[in-house]
Amino acid sequence: MSDLLLSIDDVSVTRGDAVLLDRVSLSVAAGAHTAILGRNGSGKSTLVRLIARDLYPAGGGEGVRIFGESRWDVFELRKRLGIVSPALHADLAGEESLEVMDAVLSGFFAARGLWRHHKVSPEMRAAAREALDRMGATALIGRRMATLSTGEARRVLIARALVHRPEALLLDEPCASLDPATRRRFLDALRGIAASGTTLIMVTHHVEEILPEIDRLVLLREGRVLAQGSKEALLSGPVLTDLFGMAITVERRGGWYRADLD
Numbered sequence: 001m002s003d004l005l006l007s008i009d010d011v012s013v014t015r016g017d018a019v020l021l022d023r024v025s026l027s028v029a030a031g032a033h034t035a036i037l038g039r040n041g042s043g044k045s046t047l048v049r050l051i052a053r054d055l056y057p058a059g060g061g062e063g064v065r066i067f068g069e070s071r072w073d074v075f076e077l078r079k080r081l082g083i084v085s086p087a088l089h090a091d092l093a094g095e096e097s098l099e100v101m102d103a104v105l106s107g108f109f110a111a112r113g114l115w116r117h118h119k120v121s122p123e124m125r126a127a128a129r130e131a132l133d134r135m136g137a138t139a140l141i142g143r144r145m146a147t148l149s150t151g152e153a154r155r156v157l158i159a160r161a162l163v164h165r166p167e168a169l170l171l172d173e174p175c176a177s178l179d180p181a182t183r184r185r186f187l188d189a190l191r192g193i194a195a196s197g198t199t200l201i202m203v204t205h206h207v208e209e210i211l212p213e214i215d216r217l218v219l220l221r222e223g224r225v226l227a228q229g230s231k232e233a234l235l236s237g238p239v240l241t242d243l244f245g246m247a248i249t250v251e252r253r254g255g256w257y258r259a260d261l262d
């Protein structure tokens, strides 16, 4: 059995004449919290959709292995690899009448809400409550999704992904639209998840969001992997200058990093 959570081997994604991912190869070991970093348009969301089985690569899906397998029933995959993306946020946060607990419970059925045919067991309810608790969101039970702030809704969506106690969580731009204080509290909740043994794969374009627990980076530029390796080696001014195409200096503060334009 493979101890690789994810391996992508020489995979390209095209749309018409556009090459969105160009011969990408990368791997993430089980337990290795990882950030995928790149500027706008570098292919990050395409990579998330590839891993989520939302889109398939040119030449078939054999080059994408998750937990060692290249073929997956998406429903089964979600139990082991939770995914929270801006598309899911837009989908569920806009549901006018969807209540928070029901939104979390709907994760068990890979549905956008709870319906009469969904049989909710007391164990499911307990797991949903525990997941909301882990995200510091139990106070939101009873509220409708459409009334939540972006940060509150994001916590609920991560709780929804956590109900299966997945081995890994893939988060696409988890801090988008959060103010600095909300972002820090939210990142602290993610640190708790990382510490509890769920492997985090976080997609971002902000160095400041890379958790101290993350020790591996994959850098994407123009649909290609520019570099992958340890955070220590890759979070440097020269490497980020190359990645973002602008002179950047990097400062380390405790376990966190900060990038500034020169």
Ligand SMILES: Nc1ncnc2c1ncn2[C@@H]1O[C@H](COP(=O)(O)OP(=O)(O)OP(=O)(O)O)[C@@H](O)[C@H]1O
Pocket: 015, 016, 018, 019, 020, 038, 039, 040, 041, 042, 043, 044, 045, 046, 047, 205
């Ligand atoms: N259906 C499509 N047809 C043609 N080009 C596309 C299509 N979808 C995405 N692209 C292009 O592929 C590139 C990668 O897009 P992607 O959304 O993966 O980038 P990203 O790194 O997630 O960007 P951002 O940080 O802005 O969300 C972009 O240049 C985008 O314009």
